[in-house]
Every structure is written in structure tokens, then in C-alpha cells.
Amino acid sequence: MSAADGLRISGLTLELRGQRILDGVDLVAPAGQVTGLAGESGSGKTVTGMTVLGLPPAGSVVGGSIEYGGTDLLRLSARQHNALRGDQLAMVFQDPTASLHPMISVGGQLTDHIRHHLHLNRAQARARALEVLEQVRVPEPAQALRKYPHEFSGGQLQRIAIGIAIACRPSVLVADEPTTALDVTVQAGVMRLLRDLCDDLGLAVLLITHDLAVMSSMADTIVVMRHGRVVESGSRYDVIRSPQHPYTRDLVEALPDHRPGPTRSGGQS
Template identity: 55%
Template sequence: MSTVLRIDNLTLDIRGTDQVTPILRGVNLAVEAGTVQGLAGESGSGKSITGLTVIGLEPPTAITSGTVWLGETELMSITGSRLNAIRGRRIGMVFQDPSTSLHPQLTIGSQLTDHLRYHLRLSKAEARERAAESLSRVGIQGGMPVLERYPHEFSGGQRQRIAIAIALACSPDLLIADEPTTALDVTVQAGVLALIRQLVDDLGLAVLFITHDLGVMSSIADRVAIMRNGEVVEEGSRSRIFNDPQHPYTHSLLASLPGAKGGLQTREDLAAIGLRDEEATG
């Protein structure tokens, strides 16, 4: 298995008017092709800012050090158009709330085809065909006519599937999913998790999956890293983290889950749900 993303000793401080606040304190993490690397921790632990820093979206007052490798490309040393060419093309990003990442006044076809034409230099007809294929792959059926619809015409789960389609339209090496199911109800959440897992298994995609919910993490991740106060305090296989946690903080997180372990527990749970939730067919 090849390493798609490698984060080495990443630090980030926020510069204020009279002080510097440390946020990330030497983060080390790797994401392999065909796997889901989970990054879990409570609010303020540094997990989301880690994902944003990978794609160069850290706050403007941030001071960073360390290295972030996407394959053979070191991301911390590039900016501007070079970094823009990587975002969306080699790295896809899915955020918590699709209503903030989908433009409400543009059809989903426009949003998909603009993305494709910018990165892949496709013709308008080629981009529309690929856009319809991308939507079908994430469970949004209807062919070309569905491209003319607007985000508000879809349910929350469908909008998140559309956001995933946009993130994956250019066949990136890495998907960063930052709390992608938090805003969804449990049934819809399960369908989106099943979709991501299926895409990983079918396409060999590497995913950095960020969540505060260890119940969700237990259902999808191959490996899990636990963050606290800007540091990765424990990392290992899903089975080891959930069955034999070593760090006291990991113990406390697991103890807080309903019934000791919450959410969907196995990939078999996801496979049973698959893409059959009603959100995929609406």
C-alpha cells in the first residue's frame, strides 16, 4: 500500500496582537491508498485545523512549520496557483454542512462542470457527461436533467452526496472529510458512510476522516488517530484503538459512548445499509 498523505511534525500557532497561541503541536500522521484514516477528538482538539492546513486554508494569522507530503509533492512550500491546481484535482474536500459548500444560486450541473472544466480542461459537453456520471456514482440518479436542479431542491443527505460527487469528480488521490455526517439524521448518516466506504474499496481512494463521534469512526475507519490539545496522543488500527486503548484520554472518550460503544460498529452494518436509504433515490 502506498502512502498518499504524510504529515511530519506539523505545528501551527495563531499570532494575536500581544501573544502567540499554539494550536497544533507536532502532528504526525499518514494516510494510505485504499484506507480510511480517522482523526478523532473533542471540539478544539485541532483535528479540523489539521485538515484545513493540509490544503492551505489555515487562518491568515497562522504561523506553521513541518512538512505535508502528497505523494512526492511537499504542500507547505507551495502557494497560489500551484496550490489551487492541487485543491480539487488531487485533493477533494467535503465539509460538515453542504449548504455552505454548494452555491444556492447555481445549478448543481454548473458547480460540477465548472470544477471539471477548470481542472481537467474538458469541453462543456464532456464535463456535463462526466458530471452526470459522478452524480450517479454517489447515488443521485436522473441523468442529464438532474444537472439543471438547484441545491434547495435536494434533501440534506442528497446535498452531501452532491458535495462528495464534486470532491471526487476529478478522481483525486485524497479525500478529506471533515465531520461529513454530523448535520444528518442517523439513517441518512449511515447511507453517506456506506457511500464513502464503498468509494474507498472500489476506487482505492485515501480518506482522512475527521469526526468527534467515535461511534461513527468505529464504523468506517481502518486506522484511528486520537487528538487532544493539538497533539496525536494515540494512533493505531481501529480494532486496537477500540478494544485495547492505551492512552487515558482515549479511555475517557470510549467510556463516554452510549453503551460503551455507540453508532454503527462494523462494516457489515454499512454493507447491509448500502445505498438503500431513501435519500439516495429522492
């Protein structure tokens, strides 16, 4: 498996203080597709995403494999995983204010991140930072570089956080409830941005959310978790239109309109 293939998780287990949090999780997140990981709070979906990033809970025992670029990420040292995280593996968190430093300008945070991973000089890093802010559709990017997080709206902050995540051109992007902290009016715009970045950059996006309505509008594949296990997975159309597991059926029936959104060209959403 090359980095261009995305991510493959096989038999992933995680135990913490004698309790099994993940119990044999299997999923594939191909490049150029959004793989939705759905489930209620405590289902293990966020722990799965954090383990991909090499950030499992302290003291946990992890088994199975997470294959990326022909390498099992679980066999890497902490130093090796740190080198990948933020570069080839990136994450967007639920609350952008938690991932952005309030006392450092947006430009400072972007260029520091870029220079650390891409080893560019200041001028090159600033040019890349401007390019990234344009890519994530932040208005007036040159002025935005000089501003601080408190000067932006929640939606703009999440766009900036996404920009930092993709600044070093990662292959895998884990998005953990990326719109939960946003107003309903801006959620759709952020989701469209993630979908467009996935398509344009060929990212393997692992979208973690409890909201199956989000999945039904943008995911190519949906994986449903409960109690640390995958209970159902399949194409968006199949999972929404013909759910097989009782828990998935309950989730789908709770949707206001459980018809999947329009199919994108090439059969992808």
C-alpha cells in the same frame, strides 16, 4: 512517496497570535484506507485538515511537513497549492449548503468545476457530471443536473457535494464532519458511500469527526487528538478494544457498544 501512497504528515505545528494550535502532529493516511481523526472540539483536527488543503488560518505560522506525491505541500506557493486543491486534493465540508451555490444549478456547479480542472469541453464535462452523480447514487442524475440545491434533501446535497469533490479523480479526500448536519436516518448511507468510494477509487480518506462511534464502524486507522497533539493512534480494532491513553479510554467508554464493527476482507474495515 508517490501520490498512490497517500499522505504523510510529520511534526506539523501551527501557531496563531502566539498560541500553538498544532503541536507536532504526526499521521499517515494511506491510499485505499479511511484514516479517522477524532477528538473534541478545539483539539486541532479541523485545522489539520484545512492545513492539508493549504487553507490554514490567516496569519498563522506553519511548520513540519505534509508529504504528498514526493512533494512537501507546505513548501508550495499559494498558486501551486491552488492547482492541487479540487483536483488531487479534495474536501467535503460539514454543511453541504455552505459549499454549494444556491443560485447555480447542480449541473452548472459540477461542469464548471470539471472544466476548470480537467480542461474538458461542455459535452465532455456534462458526461463526466452524469457519471459522478450516478457514482454517488443521486436518483435520476440527468434531471438532477437541471435542479438547484434547494430542491434536494440534506442527504442528497451531501452526496452531490461528495460528487463534486471526487469529480476530478483526486487521490486524497478530507471529509470534515460530513454527516453532522444530516438526520440520523441518512448518516449511515453517506458513510457507506464514503467507505465504498475509498475502496473503489483507492482514495486516501482523512475522516474528521468528534464521534468515535463513526470511527468504530468504518475507519481502518484511528488517530486521536487533544489540545493540538496526537495522543494515540493505531488500528481501529486496537484503539477501540485496547485504548492506551486515558482520554481515548474516556471516549471509548462513552460509546454505547465499544466493540469494533466487522473486519473487511483483507484485514481492512
